[in-house]
Amino acid sequence: MKKYIVLGLLAVLGYYLMNVFLLIDFGMPHFAQGVKDVYLSSSENVLQVSNVVTAIVVNFRGFDTLGEVTVLFLSATAMSGILYKKRHDIGDRSILFPASSIIRAGSKMLFPTITLLGVYVFVHGHLSPGGGFQGGTIIATGFLLMLLTYQNYSVSHNRLVWVESIAGILFVVIGLAGYFMKGSFLENVLPVGQLNDLFSGGVIGIIYVLVGFKVAAELIGIIYTMLHEKG
Amino acid sequence: MIFLISVITIALLMVGAAIYAIWQKDLLFAVIASGVISLILSILFLILQAPDVALTEAAIGVALTTIIFIITIRNTVRYEDEHDKKAKKKKVKNISK
Numbered sequence: 001m002k003k004y005i006v007l008g009l010l011a012v013l014g015y016y017l018m019n020v021f022l023l024i025d026f027g028m029p030h031f032a033q034g035v036k037d038v039y040l041s042s043s044e045n046v047l048q049v050s051n052v053v054t055a056i057v058v059n060f061r062g063f064d065t066l067g068e069v070t071v072l073f074l075s076a077t078a079m080s081g082i083l084y085k086k087r088h089d090i091g092d093r094s095i096l097f098p099a100s101s102i103i104r105a106g107s108k109m110l111f112p113t114i115t116l117l118g119v120y121v122f123v124h125g126h127l128s129p130g131g132g133f134q135g136g137t138i139i140a141t142g143f144l145l146m147l148l149t150y151q152n153y154s155v156s157h158n159r160l161v162w163v164e165s166i167a168g169i170l171f172v173v174i175g176l177a178g179y180f181m182k183g184s185f186l187e188n189v190l191p192v193g194q195l196n197d198l199f200s201g202g203v204i205g206i207i208y209v210l211v212g213f214k215v216a217a218e219l220i221g222i223i224y225t226m227l228h229e230k231g
Numbered sequence: 232m233i234f235l236i237s238v239i240t241i242a243l244l245m246v247g248a249a250i251y252a253i254w255q256k257d258l259l260f261a262v263i264a265s266g267v268i269s270l271i272l273s274i275l276f277l278i279l280q281a282p283d284v285a286l287t288e289a290a291i292g293v294a295l296t297t298i299i300f301i302i303t304i305r306n307t308v309r310y311e312d313e314h315d316k317k318a319k320k321k322k323v324k325n326i327s328k
Binding site (some may be wrong): 140 | 286
């Protein structure tokens with residue numbers, strides 16, 4: 001009996017979901033005339049940003065990005081809450097093998113390069129593909145390499161928390177500055193500059209740098225707590 | 232035409248890796264196969280001209296998720312065991328005898 005009720009509910013849900021998706025006619029020619037042209041033209045002419053994806057993600061849909069960062073922050077916090085142990089409990093790492101000397105030397109050389117690539121990706125987020133999330137993840141990958149190679153490589157948890165909180169607060173402060181000066185949250189308040197310059201796009205570059213720091217700190221925190229968790 | 236053929240080939244490779252990841256009993260190989268899925272998916276995103284998403288997929292899907300799963304496997308068990316279940320059943324039988 002329960003099974004049939006569940007099946008019936010699923011059928012009703014599926015029917016309405018199908019109706020919704022049939023209402024939106026994806027791929028039809030008139031679908032292209034909506035908000036897309038505004039985005040494409042205003043990201044080049046008004047905001048002077050050459051990467052349209054970044055303009056949409058950070059400026060036109062900036063509030064969604066704030067939500068995404070918050071979701072990542074919440075998941076990192078929950079993970080630390082479940083896995084984190086007190087400082088004196090996490091002395092030696094039990095789940096790792098000692099790395100060979102080739103890997104030690106190689107990762108020492110690779111780590112600055114990876115970090116530099118990550119910084120490049122999030123600083124140039126409004127000029128080339130990439131941005132805060134990608135750059136932060138690349139930096140976290142570099143730290144992961146060091147944590148896996150050197151058994152007593154440690155990251156200061158306090159410093160991570162500080163970086164993350166300051167970046168998050170500055171993001172909201174920039175958004176509120178737009179609200180008080182221009183009238184809507186995350187509105188551009190800085191001069192936009194020239195297309196294809198590093199200092200173009202107003203607040204977009206700054207926000208992506210902050211997002212990069214925040215994502216990197218959160219992901220390093222996740223990896224660190226996972227590596228120090230003894231099964 | 233060449234574009235279509237290459238996209239379909241890549242998609243088929245991805246489906247193959249996914250099926251391998253499901254059927255493999257050794258969880259380490261399954262995790263690496265799922266990393267291969269992410270790698271191929273990021274190449275597919277690059278071909279379909281979405282380099283932003285391709286970067287994200289390459290960084291998160293290939294590196295971070297795979298490593299986190301591998302750490303989890305290190306902490307738990309490696310094999311999705313069938314003989315383990317049989318051993319448990321045998322133990323239960325022995326106890327009931």
